[in-house]
Amino acid sequence: MDNQLNAITTVFTEFYYWVTVPMMFLIHVGFCMYEVGASRRRNHMHTLMKNSMVIPLVTVTFFFFGWWIYWALPNGPFITGGIEWEAAAKYAPTSPNMGTDLSDRLTGVFWAAFLLFSWTAASIVSGAVIERINSAAFWVLAVVIGSGAWIVDAAWGWHFGGWMVRLLGYHDAYASGVIHAIAGGFALGVLVVLGPRLGKFAADGTPRDILPHNPWMVCVGLFLIYTGFWGFYVACNVPVISPETIGGQITGETWTATNIYLGPTTLSAITFNFLMSLSGGMLAAFVVSKGNAFWTYSGGLAGIITASAGNDLYHPLQAMIIGGFGAWAAYRLHYWVERTFRIDDAVGAVAVHGYAGFLGLVICGFVLWGYPSSPYEGFATVNPLGQLLGALIMFGVLGFLPGWITAKILHAFGALRIPREIEILGLDFEDQMEEERARAEVRAAEKALAGA
Amino acid sequence: MSERLTTWAVDLADVGPVYPFQGMEWLFLVICVAGWIGWHVWCFRWERAYQRDRIARYGRDTAAMHRAIDSD
Numbered sequence: 443m444d445n446q447l448n449a450i451t452t453v454f455t456e457f458y459y460w461v462t463v464p465m466m467f468l469i470h471v472g473f474c475m476y477e478v479g480a481s482r483r484r485n486h487m488h489t490l491m492k493n494s495m496v497i498p499l500v501t502v503t504f505f506f507f508g509w510w511i512y513w514a515l516p517n518g519p520f521i522t523g524g525i526e527w528e529a530a531a532k533y534a535p536t537s538p539n540m541g542t543d544l545s546d547r548l549t550g551v552f553w554a555a556f557l558l559f560s561w562t563a564a565s566i567v568s569g570a571v572i573e574r575i576n577s578a579a580f581w582v583l584a585v586v587i588g589s590g591a592w593i594v595d596a597a598w599g600w601h602f603g604g605w606m607v608r609l610l611g612y613h614d615a616y617a618s619g620v621i622h623a624i625a626g627g628f629a630l631g632v633l634v635v636l637g638p639r640l641g642k643f644a645a646d647g648t649p650r651d652i653l654p655h656n657p658w659m660v661c662v663g664l665f666l667i668y669t670g671f672w673g674f675y676v677a678c679n680v681p682v683i684s685p686e687t688i689g690g691q692i693t694g695e696t697w698t699a700t701n702i703y704l705g706p707t708t709l710s711a712i713t714f715n716f717l718m719s720l721s722g723g724m725l726a727a728f729v730v731s732k733g734n735a736f737w738t739y740s741g742g743l744a745g746i747i748t749a750s751a752g753n754d755l756y757h758p759l760q761a762m763i764i765g766g767f768g769a770w771a772a773y774r775l776h777y778w779v780e781r782t783f784r785i786d787d788a789v790g791a792v793a794v795h796g797y798a799g800f801l802g803l804v805i806c807g808f809v810l811w812g813y814p815s816s817p818y819e820g821f822a823t824v825n826p827l828g829q830l831l832g833a834l835i836m837f838g839v840l841g842f843l844p845g846w847i848t849a850k851i852l853h854a855f856g857a858l859r860i861p862r863e864i865e866i867l868g869l870d871f872e873d874q875m876e877e878e879r880a881r882a883e884v885r886a887a888e889k890a891l892a893g894a
Numbered sequence: 895m896s897e898r899l900t901t902w903a904v905d906l907a908d909v910g911p912v913y914p915f916q917g918m919e920w921l922f923l924v925i926c927v928a929g930w931i932g933w934h935v936w937c938f939r940w941e942r943a944y945q946r947d948r949i950a951r952y953g954r955d956t957a958a959m960h961r962a963i964d965s966d
Binding site for chain 2: 867
């Protein structure tokens, strides 16, 4: 910060990422609200704590090793090169850059922006498994996806030098795959091992509707996720950078905002496309669910998620159509999978995040076919096959498989699922009895006063 | 500037990290990682003990189970 322009650019960038962090906090608030609202009364406090403890656990582990992984593994390793020891050294937990350092004003806020994505990945899984998973087991799974699987996928496909971008032309500007498809796939892997809640399916396999204890709270939770999603979108961009700093093929001296691959875009474009894909999703979901509030809100989310891969470059009308299709497909796929495979996804997370994210990547491959995936020379252009392979890697290889394997290990130790008696009693049973006793005592005291 | 901070009478262009006990980051990391792993172990044990206790007290109490189910 040795001159005014440099100082303004640095402080603006520092502040820009910092602002996204409290905005993205709202995503977690929203997830907690809708997850607790979707749970039954006998489970809601445990459900809240299960998701809330994602915050400290993923934060500390993302500091310990998650952030280092992002900078160390863009080559695979051993696909386009080895481990990037030198580049990653700055981001190791013992590096001076990861502390109070007056010569580095950006690492902390950039780290935090990525960290909030990590919380989101874990929180998506949290909703799907409510009311029958052991909290201790879930917290291990949260670390595996929040500070492990997702950040490996970010190094591979959400890094300006990631091997998937270089070789496949993978394009996923606002994380259809790198957050949503992977988290949906991970959740599905866990659900296959965990099994459905007691009473979810009749003996003949017909699914029963386990109603949320507070539908209103569920919808407001989803509303809050929309709000936090703004921070998520903004955090995916580099706010201002010169072609010289990018050092790629862009000519001239026009500074620009870019996506994570350092490919030019504008805040204007993503504002248009965020709102149009949200709207397309809500409109379609309202129709397909026949006005169901939960699915209409979820459809808005699915709409954004489906269009996110290409929302840096789409036209808003394209974003609307893609968003509408994604919401329709997520709704249909959720019930088809539930009926066919007896998968109990309590909040539709696999559909809204996983299937919509997967489809969003594939659609992006067709709509942006031939577009540059990077400003640098030698990178593959965006193409349908690269996007399909990318979707399979995100949903299957880095999502489903780690979720399934970790759940299997936890299951082998008898640590994954709560005992049957506890599931029937409810996780909050004793607290509820205490509450009932306290209420009864106060009521009795009040009646005595009223009578006197 | 790796030594302990004692004054701000410096050119900030020459100042890097300013946190105390520089050079001992590995020690702090080992303590924190041990605390994190220990936390997970404690949680597994605590949750299992909590559940065993509840099952022992209410596991065969059909009335309690019915009351729990009816509370939704």
